[in-house]
Amino acid sequence: MNTKNIGIYIHIPFCKQKCNYCDFCSYAGKESLSARYTKSVCEEIKFVTKNFNTLNRTKEIVQNVKTIYIGGGTPSLIDSKYIEQILNEIKLNYQVDENAEITIEVNPGTVTLEKLEHYKQMGINRLSIGLQVIKPDLLKMLGRIHTYYDFLDTYRFARNVGFENINVDLMIGLPNQTLLDVNDALEEIISLEPQHISVYSLILEEGTNLEKQVKEKNLELPSEEEERAMYWQVKKMLEENGYKHYEISNFAKMENFTRDEHKESSNLNLKYASKHNLDCWNQEEYIGFGSAAHSYINMVRYSNIEDVEKYIENIENRMIEKNYIIQEKQNMEEKQKEYMLLGLRKIDGVSIQEFKNKFVANPVFLYHEQLEKLVNEELIEVDGDVIKLTDKGLDFANIVWEEFV
């Protein structure tokens, strides 16, 4: 019997309040649907398991789950018993690896010590805490429901109940945010020693409150130079403090780091890089459950419908197939290009040998034209076995990706 490694993503689309910058599929004031939603997600897990071998055009495959990521929305908003029910359903239907990374996103202001204890008991071993910024007026401008002190409580509770792998999400490039604000936030967070820090530059999404305010000139974005200065400041401070920059927006704490070692940092242990995200950037397969969840199986990318009520109704009325939307059926050329595009997000880039092993083709020949152009523009470098972004490429990564779309 064949074994196939997969990741699982669970989408919990409920939030206490919609943040001003958010265009994710999440709803405020619909938590009363939690029980029906959980039941529907469990039904979907059973359905997909039954049909998995059909999707893979094979007879029998044991699906070995390497990572489970519970994201949203705000998964920590709903009663933890629902999270447990979903995890139990996964365990009933899949072989979950004994070392599987199981992450849940939590937002300060929606978690208690008891909830975190319950997460720990059910086998969740990684927390991702959405802090974003620490200054009260910036938190307010973003429409976050919490204060920095709420975050500190959440962080302390998490450590008290024994979470040893914690990510903190931060944002840069915000209206009214200064380089000093970014420094202060980083100093605070570094002093707490989380195992992982993600730092995202604001993307002004169409139709959000923030976009409206910027359009109406009530708020002003920092200039591109200012935003880039924040990015490079983040990179410098985190690297000096033992965090390996392993993807454009992601930093993982290196084990046994001392300040003297930071120049040879790539040799240090990267135990805390997010396995779930790395699998996505390495083009591994995953299945998403819940409204708006995405999946990638057997060269097909599909998503579930976003409307949470419709998602539930379709499952309750035994019309589950109506929830699926095929986004892309890849041919080999598309799959290879996407592998490059995703792989170049990683700071260590794409290994030429790994590409050859996977596709029996040499990316240097396959993408000769694109690579030559990007090397001439100093956006990427080909260094031995590796194709990766240069420092300039980090600032203009979009131009690089366009070559592989």
Ligand code: SF4
């Ligand atoms: S908590 Fe996250 S998902 Fe919910 S509205 Fe805010 S940014 Fe969006």
